[in-house]
Amino acid sequence: MRPILATQDTLAPLPRLLVEPIVRAALLEDLGRAGDITTDVVIPAEARLRGAIVAREPGVVAGIDAAHLAFTLIDPAVMVVVDRPDGSRVERGETVLRLEGPARSILSAERVALNLVCRMSGIATATAALVEAIRPQGNARIVCTRKTTPGLRVLEKHAVRAGGGANHRFGLDDAVLIKDNHITIAGGVRPALERARAAIGHLVKVEIEVDTLDQLDEVLDVGADAILLDNMNPDTLSEAVRRVNGRTITEASGRITVATAPAIAATGVDLISTGWITHSAPILDLGLDVS
Structure with missing residues (x-):
């Protein structure tokens, strides 16, 4: 076999x-x-x-x-x-x-x-294709998102693991993920992170999405458990990983395909998250x- x-x-x-x-x-x-x-x-x-x-x-x-x-x-x-x-x-x-x-x-x-x-x-099968595509490029892991079929999330996330991928958060209640709309309404990266840190329990992880290197520098100044580097090209991702320098988990997202994933993995990010393996496979x- x-x-x-x-x-x-x-x-x-x-x-x-x-x-x-x-x-x-x-x-x-x-x-x-x-x-x-x-x-x-x-x-x-x-x-x-x-x-x-x-x-x-x-x-x-x-x-x-x-x-x-x-x-x-x-x-x-x-x-x-x-x-x-x-x-x-x-x-x-x-x-x-x-x-x-x-x-x-x-x-x-x-x-x-x-x-x-x-x-x-x-x-x-879709997850396995991505996992195989990035295998020669380092240690990045393919992870899924909450873009799942209503009612089928537990089965679909299990299927991602069957394909060699890993799971992101299962729902809104098991981790803090501060995205662009949260940042806008909260008044910026710093207040969003500070409010999250002041309110959550000691076992809850905090991740924040950034679109620019300037936002990344602000996050590094305040601190987060993980940083979602959204829609960055490989050159910008490489610079982001260099600036993080292992201080926190880095996650890349945005337009991930079998064709684009190897170059993203080669930047040194820890995770590559994609929604299409669950919503469009x-x-x-x-x-x-x-x-």
């Missing part, structure tokens, strides 16, 4: 308590008020099938536990065997997950399972083959 991007030691599965409400909501949305009327009238109640979720193209898989749960929530009698856990690289034609059980149950859960696993695998094409 080819090595996976994130080993099972480092990529712990999400707790069922987090995943189940998402999958239940998706199933309820699809089943509506009367259930799967097509399958119920076409497929005999006693029919059974064997099937497999198979990759139609190469990529990195994620969302496997959600797909597994979609089938077993519909019917605990469906037997599921996972061949490729989250974080595994797959080639076209390879089996990701195998199923056996009541045909009606498997067919009724099929679309929800595929929607989730294709979406999450697309995110993992194409799905990975996976399908259910039955026998």
Whole structure:
């Protein structure tokens, strides 16, 4: 088997308590008020099938536990065997997950399972492409943002980790991130930072976004745990990293693509954050083959 991007030691599965409400909501949305009327009238109640979720193209898989749960929530009698856990690289034609059980149950859960696993695998694959693109350029890490699909954040951020990336904050409540609008309304970099420092607990990190080197110098004078260097070209980023000189974490953002990421990583920034891996990544094409 080819090595996976994130080993099972480092990529712990999400707790069922987090995943189940998402999958239940998706199933309820699809089943509506009367259930799967097509399958119920076409497929005999006693029919059974064997099937497999198979990759139609190469990529990195994620969302496997959600797909597994979609089938077993519909019917605990469906037997599921996972061949490729989250974080595994797959080639076209390879089996990701195998199923056996009541045909009606498997067919009724099929679309929800595929929607989730294709979406999450697309995110993992896009993340992996960025991770591979910057690998020769140093130690920068690819991190995601809060630009996630409403209701799917926990799965999408897990998919980023499956692709070899890391997570930025999960929500508004787990870190202070002072952005340009905060700075404008607060009256500048210094008052924004001073107010944050005076109000937060000792375990809460403070990051601030800057657009210019002058703003950066002001932040360095006051102090912050991390600095978001927004929409800077590689030359400016390199100068920013030089001025920081390891005193705090540096994060680059803005127009990050597979083509632009290597030059950004080469500047020496610690993190490269991007929203498109969660809000715009194409799905990975996976399908259910039955026998």
